[in-house]
Amino acid sequence: MSVEFVDLLKKYPTGRRENLIPILQEIQDLHGFIPETAVSAIAEYLDIPAVKIFSVATFYNEFRFNAGGKYHFQVCQGIGCQVDGSERIRTELGRLLEISPGEITADGWFSLEWVPCLGVCQEAPVLSVNGEMYAKMTPVKVKQMVEKLRSL
Numbered sequence: 001m002s003v004e005f006v007d008l009l010k011k012y013p014t015g016r017r018e019n020l021i022p023i024l025q026e027i028q029d030l031h032g033f034i035p036e037t038a039v040s041a042i043a044e045y046l047d048i049p050a051v052k053i054f055s056v057a058t059f060y061n062e063f064r065f066n067a068g069g070k071y072h073f074q075v076c077q078g079i080g081c082q083v084d085g086s087e088r089i090r091t092e093l094g095r096l097l098e099i100s101p102g103e104i105t106a107d108g109w110f111s112l113e114w115v116p117c118l119g120v121c122q123e124a125p126v127l128s129v130n131g132e133m134y135a136k137m138t139p140v141k142v143k144q145m146v147e148k149l150r151s152l
Contacts, residue, residue, distance in 0.1 A: 080121035
């Protein structure tokens, strides 16, 4: 098992599968993503196949397996958001940041992800930045947000 994760995993009882999500959350909080070495360590510690860990983690939008930018944008592609303009939001972010979904800006400040659903359809279109939700987004609001984040 990777020594890097031993102390973190020791906080949870060995072999208790119900701890998978809290462990994944703690690792993501610590690293900003779930490293492959963490998946191996968790699989060994909880005695479950790594594929099961990937299956659970990919089901939830909050988990990712590669490092994102300092500001990680997630644009909802659920039906409600698509109807209300999420494609315009994603297009504007791509234009402003000069990246496509799955990419990180050269300076490492921004990353963009197109996710299946953020679960707040009544607020469509929705954008998440580092897990914080922004409702009823427009291309103008997106431009203002990016400008504000670049000035920090």
